[in-house]
Amino acid sequence: MLEITNLHATVADKPILNGVSLNVPAGEVHAIMGPNGSGKSTLAYVLAGRPGYEVSEGGATFLGRDLLAMEPHERAAAGLFLGFQYPVEIPGVSMLQFVREALNTQRRARGEAELSGAEFIKLAREQAKLLGMDAEMLKRPVNVGFSGGEKKRAEMVQMGIINPKFAVLDETDSGLDIDALKSVGAGINRIMRSPDKGVLLITHYQRLLDYVEPDKVHVLNAGRIVRSGGPELAKELEREGYVEAAA
Amino acid sequence: MTAPFPTRKQEEWRYADLDALRPVWQQFAEPLTLTVGPGESFEKIWLPGDEDVLVRRVQIALEAGAKARIYVLNAASEYGRTELEVSLAEGADFELFGANIGTGLSTNEIVTNVRHVGVGGRSRQTVRSVLNGKATGSYLGKVEVARGAQQTDAEQSVKAMLLDRGATANCKPELEIFADDVKCAHGASVGELDAMQLFYAESRGLDPASARALLLEGFVMGLWDSAKDADAIGEAAREALRRVVG
Numbered sequence: 044m045l046e047i048t049n050l051h052a053t054v055a056d057k058p059i060l061n062g063v064s065l066n067v068p069a070g071e072v073h074a075i076m077g078p079n080g081s082g083k084s085t086l087a088y089v090l091a092g093r094p095g096y097e098v099s100e101g102g103a104t105f106l107g108r109d110l111l112a113m114e115p116h117e118r119a120a121a122g123l124f125l126g127f128q129y130p131v132e133i134p135g136v137s138m139l140q141f142v143r144e145a146l147n148t149q150r151r152a153r154g155e156a157e158l159s160g161a162e163f164i165k166l167a168r169e170q171a172k173l174l175g176m177d178a179e180m181l182k183r184p185v186n187v188g189f190s191g192g193e194k195k196r197a198e199m200v201q202m203g204i205i206n207p208k209f210a211v212l213d214e215t216d217s218g219l220d221i222d223a224l225k226s227v228g229a230g231i232n233r234i235m236r237s238p239d240k241g242v243l244l245i246t247h248y249q250r251l252l253d254y255v256e257p258d259k260v261h262v263l264n265a266g267r268i269v270r271s272g273g274p275e276l277a278k279e280l281e282r283e284g285y286v287e288a289a290a
Numbered sequence: 291m292t293a294p295f296p297t298r299k300q301e302e303w304r305y306a307d308l309d310a311l312r313p314v315w316q317q318f319a320e321p322l323t324l325t326v327g328p329g330e331s332f333e334k335i336w337l338p339g340d341e342d343v344l345v346r347r348v349q350i351a352l353e354a355g356a357k358a359r360i361y362v363l364n365a366a367s368e369y370g371r372t373e374l375e376v377s378l379a380e381g382a383d384f385e386l387f388g389a390n391i392g393t394g395l396s397t398n399e400i401v402t403n404v405r406h407v408g409v410g411g412r413s414r415q416t417v418r419s420v421l422n423g424k425a426t427g428s429y430l431g432k433v434e435v436a437r438g439a440q441q442t443d444a445e446q447s448v449k450a451m452l453l454d455r456g457a458t459a460n461c462k463p464e465l466e467i468f469a470d471d472v473k474c475a476h477g478a479s480v481g482e483l484d485a486m487q488l489f490y491a492e493s494r495g496l497d498p499a500s501a502r503a504l505l506l507e508g509f510v511m512g513l514w515d516s517a518k519d520a521d522a523i524g525e526a527a528r529e530a531l532r533r534v535v536g
Contacts, residue, residue: 131486133504136504184512
């Protein structure tokens with residue numbers, strides 16, 4: 044579903060990714076773990092198309108299409124979702140308005156019918172409820188005044204509403220207390236665990252993987268995948284640290 | 291007897307489009323005056339009109355404990371000016387939420403003189419400008435705190451967004467304080483749209499033009515949050531923004 048081949052990328056002329064190759068087939072959840080500065084967030088941003096993140100070599104395809112040739116909004120319409128490590132605040136725009144415009148723009152791009160106001164509100168309320176978010180928060184400006192945990196939960200509510208084919212989740216677990224972690228983990232399983240969907244889960248810690256069990260675990264270090272394995276690799280990393288496990 | 295025609299040497303007319311003003315000066319020379327009685331509240335929403343030149347000159351006297359809240363959208367195609375002279379007696383409260391949205395060669399400006407005369411007055415002025423082409427948007431805001439107007443609490447927040455290199459924003463908060471126990475804050479910024487906000491919106495599926503439009507809308511629409519009925523001014527602001535974003 045997502046195939047990354049020998050991907051090299053630079054940020055401000057500094058090489059960050061130095062040949063990442065990775066294949067996430069439909070129906071699988073892959074976790075990427077690695078120390079700070081190993082390039083995890085850069086990989087997420089390159090996949091989503093953030094300006095300033097330049098690909099210098101290699102490539103990536105998504106559902107057979109050249110992912111890197113698409114603009115960020117085209118990637119979204121193709122079914123890619125990036126859950127931000129630091130969700131962005133947008134004053135003056137309610138979360139309802141923001142996600143509705145996002146979803147309907149995607150649907151138009153795919154030649155699907157737009158959702159009416161009533162249909163959309165019903166969907167948004169359902170998703171907020173499933174993730175344990177107060178529906179009143181949907182009326183507030185996007186992420187403004189939300190706590191760290193509320194922002195991550197709100198990202199998952201957006202994901203639930205948009206219902207993407209593939210999610211790249213960048214440290215969605217950071218800033219969550221144990222209850223929030225459980226409900227976010229359950230949310231990821233509910234929204235994304237499906238034979239025709241895929242997930243790339245970027246995380247520092249094993250703890251989210253207790254709730255969202257990965258099919259494969261990859262260790263990223265210095266912009267390269269240095270080890271891959273099954274779910275047991277995450278436990279080994281947790282026990283022995285990145286230095287030992289990557290050696 | 292008509293008041294003399296202003297000149298650019300007068301600070302409060304420094305950025306005005308006097309050529310546009312000249313033919314219509316007669317009708318605006320005399321400011322409108324109104325008084326809000328003790329403890330009373332006054333709320334007004336001023337929308338842009340169809341005229342190419344629209345000038346509003348209003349003097350408001352707030353008596354003890356009186357409240358006034360003004361919402362104004364300046365979006366004239368040639369010259370729009372909202373001029374407010376407000377005096378606050380003891381415990382009076384004044385709030386202004388204003389936007390300049392301009393395109394082409396237009397000049398839109400909000401010019402205020404807020405005089406805290408009594409003890410414990412509070413004023414809040416929030417102005418947002420969105421400008422493209424060679425448009426000019428200005429805020430000239432003077433806050434005077436008279437001797438004896440202790441515990442005055444005054445705030446001015448001015449932000450402008452320039453969408454083209456040729457657009458101009460003038461932000462000039464000015465304080466004149468003759469009391470020693472007061473709080474007067476002001477902040478001004480002129481910027482472009484935030485790159486991270488744009489990327490966030492685009493990564494959720496909004497195309498670049500829609501993302502810009504949405505972010506600009508948010509920049510302005512937050513002004514009307516406290517209005518009792520913001521439908522008309524909200525719709526007028528959206529329409530003005532559509533002309534600016536194109």
